[in-house]
Amino acid sequence: MEELRNKIESILSHYTGRWGIVIMNQTTGEKMELNPDMAFPAASMIKVPIMVEIMRQAAAGLLSLDQKLVIDSAAKVDGAGILKELRPGLTMTVRELVTLMIILSDNTATNILIDLVGMEAVNQTMSNLGLQSTVLRRRMMDFAEARSGKENMTSAADLAHLFAGIASGSLGLPPAYSAIMLDILKRQQIRDKLPFYWPEELVIAHKTGTLPGAEHDGGILYLPGGPYVVCVLAAGLKENYLGLQMVASIGKCLYDHIS
Incomplete structure (x- = not known):
């Protein structure tokens, strides 16, 4: 992967700015890394670790993905998502809240799920x-x-480990729960980073993240030659649009290189 490293x-x-990058061929184990352990x-x-913990607790019988939770006015927070726009008193299943947390990055859904499973867990x-390097210290939109x-932290290496484990079913969960997570990740609606230049039919199971000065994207890219785990984290950006670009x-470079 030396040629790919040079291109990136x-x-x-x-x-x-600063960045952490991991690109791994899951078939061969070949890997390209830049600052993989940088926090x-x-x-x-951070919503990916939360999803993994929800599936762990569901597999252990501590909660049900079909149990219903009430979205009241007090639970609603600003930022990404749709639940803040909907009527209070709406009920949704845990599975539906996880889906919104991932595919629309819904912050209200995320906070409800954090309260359900607990930060310590x-x-x-x-x-x-x-x-x-991965730690959940605060709820979404709690900037104080x-x-x-008390900032939530992670690294490209940690996220690559999680995505690889979800893809291969090696996180110690029953296969059905890995399949649920993959299905949700594949339905991601935010496609303005890694897949921006990719053909629409190309499948990626992924999650994005944005903060002032930071742009992240990571997941599993499915290609005819086998899946690749890709994680790109960037911070210290002068402007967020530069991070998007x-x-x-990098996504285009990777696709062109592999293709």
């Missing part, structure tokens, strides 16, 4: 899975907590 480093030379504010990438599971130092350019 050429793209990065046009931008300022970043997770933004909405998410962090303990991530630690048990061997993740070094973020300013006090950078991640999209």
Whole structure:
């Protein structure tokens, strides 16, 4: 993957900031990494660990994906998502809330699910899975907590480990739960980063994240030659649109290289 590394480093030379990148061929195990263990504010990438913990608790019988939760006015928060726009008192299943948390990055759904499973449980599971930099410290849109130092964090290596485990079914969960997560990730609606230049029919199961000065995207790219795990995290950006351009350019570079 040395040629791919050179191409990506050429793209990065046009931008300022910092980045963590992991690209792995899941068939051969061949890997290209740049700052894989560098910790970043997770933004909405933290929703992938939350989803994994929900599936773990569902598999353990601690909750049901079909149980219904009420979305009341107090639960609604700003930012990404659709639930804030809908009537209070609406009921949704855990499965539906997980779907909204991933495919629309719904912050209200995320906070309801954090309260359901507990931050400590998410962090303990991530630690048990061997993740070094991933920690859930605050609910979505709680910027006061973020300013006090309670920021959610992750790394490209940690996310690559999670995505690879979801794809291969090696996270210690029954296969049905990995299949549910893959199905949800494949229905991602936010496609302005890694897949921006890709053919519409190309399948990627992924999650994005955005904060001021940070743009992330990562997941599993399905190609005829086999799946690739791809994670690109970027922070310290002068403008977010530059991060969008950078991640999209890396996506195009990867597709062109593999194709």
